[in-house]
Amino acid sequence: MKYLYKIAFVFLLFSFTAQSQEKLKTLVAISAWKRVNTLTLFETTPELEKAVAEVKKDIPTIKPIDNQPTTVVANSSETAVPETNSKRSKRNKKPKKGEPDTLTEQTIASDIKSKKNSFIPPKEVSTETESLENESVAVSRSKKREKKPTEPKEIASTETKPVSAPKKTEATVPPKKKTPEPKPKVDNIVTDNTLSFQPVEGVKADLKPLGGSEKMYFSKQNRYTSKEKAYFYRVAQFDPSSRQPKGWVEDFYTDSNKPKFKGQYDRYNNDDEANNNKFDGTCEFYEEDGAKRICKYNKGRLESESKFNKEGQTISQAQYAFDGRRKSFTEYIFDKNGKQIGTLIGGIDPGSGLEKATQQLFLNDKFHSAIEYIGGCPSNQGEFMSETGVKYNAVFQDFTCSPDNDKLWKFSNSSNFTTTHFKDKNSFSVRSTPSPQAQAGFLHTPVSHDFYKKPFEIEAIFELSDLRSMPELGIVWQYMDPKNYAYFKINTAKKIFEINDIEEDTPDDLMKGVKNQLPELTDNQVKLTLKKVGDDFFYLVNDQALPFAKVKFPRLERDSKTWNIGFYFKASTSNESIILKHLEIKLL
16 A cells, blocks of 8 residues: 555656646747747848849749648748648647646647748849848847847737837926915805805905895996995895895995985895896985986886986976886976976877877967977977967978988988988988089978968078088978979088079079179078068078078979978088088978
């Protein structure tokens, strides 16, 4: 029994030693194979590449044996032997369960051994080429010993890959880490005891816990600001939980401490003061000069409004409909001395849906005029009282609104001019455009009156332009078309006047033998007047009667009782302008 143990131990030791030796051989073969595949074949030079390119032309194509690919390995001069079927089956045979996989390792080692030195040289290579190759291989081998070979990613690869020279990396300085800036301390957060805050130019609001009535400061742009930059300040008591004002809110101008607002809010916006316009109940709004408005609201909707000037006089009263329009109103008119001289009373017209009102003016406590307004524009006709106490009707154009929106007023030859309406100045500017020749323009309206039997008066006011003013301006009547009309005009450049008519584009000779010298103009505003008193006609410039102006009155149709009357103007060149201010036709 003792000898059996010794024999078994020797057998196991021998078996272990044999397996270890076999594995060691396999590992050595694999290591050698790796080294061969990582070595650089040779380094190329331009001369060598040129020589090799010429040699490659004569290299014959190598056909595989038994349909097996022939592998070319570096540094070899023999042809690789194709793999036989028995060897292939032996290599592909899977090991049994529990059996060490030494066959695969042996096969790899044998493949490496068989493929080594299997490079096929070209048939004919020149001596110079061989010497160049030998020198390159020698240099390459010397460099291989110095460099440490790198292991390929795949062990089964049989292609030779040259080892690239290691790249020199420049020393880079790591970027400095930016230290995070400390976050600003936020002390304007809305809580139960503070109000919201909108910063203006980096200024912090002086907000305190709402323990009672507090002050808040605002700029002229309705933004929170500091006390030093405030345009007005607010005094109110706010509910800590809802941040809504409780009861009365008062605003005061910072410079004078005079009131700016007194009232209650229906809804209050802590973040947008500009939209704080929802009020409730009676509210008072004050201007800096003392003028004020008293408004009554019902849950944000305006119901009535009364306005007062700085002297405390009532200037308007109005009742408002649900859509915000004035359903009834009264406006009071004052002269320069603050004396009330008239009223404008009206409301919404159910038919047109526009505001319709009547303006009445009084002069020296006597009736002066009554004019109807529709949609804020006068109807261009009304009832007036003369200085002698005689009432008369009149047609007028005061340019409160643009004549382009009035169907009764027509602008003839408008294509030769450009126009601009100045509502704030109650004026209408006309400018000439480039044209082959000078053209006359006419702004007129139809007027019904018995001009041959009844007196009348036409008054037109012009304002000369500061730049290049039109030289010709005047009054036109009995206008039919640009070739048929009567006129009274002056020429500011030549300082002459003319009274005439044109029929079929041919002027009459009514001015024959009349001296037409124009009186001196001392102002840039010019007023032309045509009067009929009895059977006589008078022509005036700035209320000065023209000498020798009592000429035959020009007329085209004696029986017509409807004339087109209006402004006349004519430019001598382009970019000349004239300003129309007022036209009134008194039907006496």
